[in-house]
Amino acid sequence: MIKNAIFFYYRNDPIVKDYFFKCALKAEDFLNMKEDIVKTHISDSNCNFAYLDSVEFPKHNIKSLLLIYSHGDAESFYKTGDSCPFICKKIPNESSIKGGLVYTNACKTGEEFGKNIVAQDGSFYGYCAEVKIFLSHEEHFIECDNYGLFRLVQGDTLKEAKNRAKEKFNEKIDLLTKVHPNSVVAAQLRKARDNLVIYGNLNNPFL
Amino acid sequence: MKKIEIVFIDDNLKETSPTLIRLRKNYNVSLHSNSNEGLDYVLNNNAKKIIVVLDIGFPFGEDSGDQILLKIRKTNKLIPVIIWSALRLSEELAIKFINNQTLYFIPKTKHDELRHCIDAAAHRINIDVATNIELWLEQQNNKDQTLFISSTGKSMSANDLIHEIRMETQEGRDLEADILQLTVDLLFRGKEEI
Numbered sequence: 001m002i003k004n005a006i007f008f009y010y011r012n013d014p015i016v017k018d019y020f021f022k023c024a025l026k027a028e029d030f031l032n033m034k035e036d037i038v039k040t041h042i043s044d045s046n047c048n049f050a051y052l053d054s055v056e057f058p059k060h061n062i063k064s065l066l067l068i069y070s071h072g073d074a075e076s077f078y079k080t081g082d083s084c085p086f087i088c089k090k091i092p093n094e095s096s097i098k099g100g101l102v103y104t105n106a107c108k109t110g111e112e113f114g115k116n117i118v119a120q121d122g123s124f125y126g127y128c129a130e131v132k133i134f135l136s137h138e139e140h141f142i143e144c145d146n147y148g149l150f151r152l153v154q155g156d157t158l159k160e161a162k163n164r165a166k167e168k169f170n171e172k173i174d175l176l177t178k179v180h181p182n183s184v185v186a187a188q189l190r191k192a193r194d195n196l197v198i199y200g201n202l203n204n205p206f207l
Numbered sequence: 208m209k210k211i212e213i214v215f216i217d218d219n220l221k222e223t224s225p226t227l228i229r230l231r232k233n234y235n236v237s238l239h240s241n242s243n244e245g246l247d248y249v250l251n252n253n254a255k256k257i258i259v260v261l262d263i264g265f266p267f268g269e270d271s272g273d274q275i276l277l278k279i280r281k282t283n284k285l286i287p288v289i290i291w292s293a294l295r296l297s298e299e300l301a302i303k304f305i306n307n308q309t310l311y312f313i314p315k316t317k318h319d320e321l322r323h324c325i326d327a328a329a330h331r332i333n334i335d336v337a338t339n340i341e342l343w344l345e346q347q348n349n350k351d352q353t354l355f356i357s358s359t360g361k362s363m364s365a366n367d368l369i370h371e372i373r374m375e376t377q378e379g380r381d382l383e384a385d386i387l388q389l390t391v392d393l394l395f396r397g398k399e400e401i
Contacts, residue, residue, distance in 0.1 A: 134355040184385075
């Protein structure tokens with residue numbers, strides 16, 4: 001079982017403001033249900049290779065849960081902003097990845113980035129397409145982004161967690177098409193649901 | 208549901224024309240004898256469900272029908288435009304109208320055919336996904352406020368989205384496709400076996 005969790009996020013992203021931070025807080029709430037998990041937060045200006053390589057990663061030579069709440073593309077997750085941009089194509093510390101899990105809401109990372117995690121003997125949970133967030137309905141997106149993690153904390157395998165997350169997406173889609181109609185938002189949740197991907201160890205619990 | 212508006216831009220037509228009187232039973236109808244005023248009206252009423260019925264020839268100093276069509280298409284590719292004219296089209300003019308998404312071309316003498324084509328255009332408006340998304344977005348409060356942000360960093364307001372839909376850009380088409388896929392999902396989810 002994984003006993004080490006590392007959070008990556010930006011508290012005040014120039015584009016999505018505190019969305020990633022709120023996601024990380026929600027994730028931390030879920031992980032707090034497990035008392036024996038050590039949690040490390042890496043945020044804002046600490047998201048840079050010099051800090052990670054010299055200070056942070058040497059402390060994490062065990063398989064880990066990497067929670068990445070960030071912008072992303074097919075090959076990387078990244079931080080925007082002029083002062084301290086950061087692009088990560090590969091997690092530098094292989095020992096944290098081996099047997100570990102990368103859980104992310106970063107767009108498109110399910111394409112190449114996620115497959116590279118598997119090449120490092122890790123597992124991956126994330127999206128393989130661009131995911132739009134409606135800030136007017138961010139609570140639904142935060143909940144759906146994190147529901148897979150909630151299920152993992154409950155002891156589900158990656159495969160079970162993904163299926164349960166899809167049910168959560170369906171619940172929100174139904175809410176937004178029947179109870180409080182907003183089909184444009186529901187359409188984006190449908191798109192996110194259908195672009196959720198998992199790779200690696202699918203059939204054994206991580207937490 | 209609000210009535211669709213038929214916007215006639217025609218310098219020969221009178222308010223008392225039997226065609227307009229008949230159409231008023233089912234539609235709101237406005238008539239603009241000056242083509243430039245008609246264009247302004249169309250551009251200022253993008254947020255309504257409108258169909259434009261456009262003549263080609265206008266007096267010196269006013270834009271011709273093909274120029275009006277081009278100006279409409281620079282801001283909105285969704286508005287159905289019907290050309291209703293007594294002029295015989297040259298090949299060059301016909302290509303211009305076709306390439307700028309003219310829905311029908313009807314000779315001025317064919318009043319019944321015009322009504323039939325207006326009914327068909329109205330049906331298209333009512334079932335067209337892009338048009339209906341556009342109208343929904345138009346009803347939003349604070350249309351300049353950021354409506355959604357993608358985690359690739361793209362952010363858009365309702366007004367940005369309206370523009371993308373009207374100009375049939377990739378973003379607008381993606382949104383249209385997303386809504387259609389949602390519709391299919393809602394119809395068939397959990398019903399894999401019919």
